[in-house]
Amino acid sequence: MRVELRKRLKFEAAHHLPMAPEGHRCRSVHGHSYTVEIAVAGEVDPNRGWFLDYGDITREFEPIRLMLDHKHINDVPGLESGTAESLAIYIYRKLKGSLPGLLEVTVRETESSSCTYRGE
Numbered sequence: 001m002r003v004e005l006r007k008r009l010k011f012e013a014a015h016h017l018p019m020a021p022e023g024h025r026c027r028s029v030h031g032h033s034y035t036v037e038i039a040v041a042g043e044v045d046p047n048r049g050w051f052l053d054y055g056d057i058t059r060e061f062e063p064i065r066l067m068l069d070h071k072h073i074n075d076v077p078g079l080e081s082g083t084a085e086s087l088a089i090y091i092y093r094k095l096k097g098s099l100p101g102l103l104e105v106t107v108r109e110t111e112s113s114s115c116t117y118r119g120e
């Protein structure tokens, strides 16, 4: 049987949006408590009764978290735009290949604003 698992992980970081229009409040450096939701899908192993250990998702994300946590996101090569879109794509590409059944990555900047990337 096929299942979908989701794991929410957090980090805190600063960013700004240099391409935002003049006067846009996000042109200024500010911070977010980011939530990243990583979704994977696959078949349940009938012997173990699970598809994947949630801890595997946490472990695969940890090097990425260490790169981003309490950093200025725009300083990370590939994340110069500082957007949630660039973060979701960046994290997806970093996890693809190492995390079985990767389905999508959602980056939430605030309670009401998030971006999901599912690959091409």
Ligand SMILES: [Zn+2]
Binding pocket: 015, 026, 030, 031, 032, 109
């Ligand atoms: Zn922001």
